[in-house]
Amino acid sequence: MADITLDSFVVRAVELFATDLDEETILMSIEQGAYYGMEDTARRIWQLLENRQQVAALCRQLAAEYNVALDICQKDVLPFLEELRTEGLIVVE
């Protein structure tokens, strides 16, 4: 499987049921039979993945929202997207 790059398009593959547990968001996927714990930034990325978009655009938005350098943001976001793909939670094109 090809690596996810800044040119890839990404979108959620499944709908997850979200609920709060203490300070964390817990997402539940009945299809995968699994629960996922997400903290603040991961939760925001998941929110944004509701709409299909290019990874580069996703990173630009996050870098602006969290006031971090774009290259640092990209370095954090790409592995997280890979994790989501491994879990079958997003579609990459």
Place this chain on the structure above:
Amino acid sequence: MFSYRAFHLNVTSEIDLPAVTPTDIIPTLPEATIRRGAVPERLEIGSDSGAWFQVAPYRILLTIENIARYLIADGCAITVDPFPDADPEMVRLFLLGSAMGALLYQRGLLPLHGSAIETPLGAMIFVGPQGIGKSTLAAHFQQRGYRILSDDVCALSIGVTGRLQALPAFPKLRLCPDALDGLGKSGAHLRPARFDGDKFIFPAANGCCSDHPVRLASIHLLSASADSRIAIEPFHGFGRIEQLLVNLYRPEYLHGLASEGNVMRLALRVAQEALLVRVAHDRNPNRIEELIDTLEREWRQNQIFLAERQTHG
């Protein structure tokens, strides 16, 4: 046919089950029926795990070599097909454990591997690895006048009022010989439960077991502590759901069941509403009364917290 109450269900059975609470009322529509009959070697549809169990949306097939095949269907029917010369006691043990656990999942209930007692604050559940003292602790609580809800498998459900509750299982306790010594009872007169090798069936005295669902209060994860201190600490965030899943009874049944989503949602609600705490102790049988004192103190301190959670739930 014999009639029983177990897990808040009316059960009729062709097989005599001495460990289960009998009832005189023969329901016209039992919620679960246990029959003898032919069970296929494999399910035509369903998971092909090649393991001792096979799961389809509304069926679970269990094959316990030299004991029996069990087919659990639609959350209400168990068919038992013993192997030739199978020990009837073993056939019963797997029926009440593995097969009943499968039925509970099919009904969308959440079975935990642990013991439970009834307290004025609600049901207190004890889970943890094998041999950590779940049954022993429940037996000692019983000596103090608490009623037992369950020993091996504790099933959680949503009650008619929408609250989480723990269901009464069977009026029996399985204890290892050491634990019996601590209670001042000799194991010599008790019937051994060959299922677990060194454990004994220890019949609980009359009236010592709850016969009704009890609203859920806390789930205690028993673990071994490195030193002699008893440490109690709550779990937070994702750890709560994680710990709950680790202590499910035979979670391998769940994937592929029609009720999987309902069970997962129920687990999430339990993680949100119940108090989940780790209880580390040194497993010294002489200090079990001290452990119980500590837990009782802890519960009194958490009284308000528990009441709040239940109001919100």
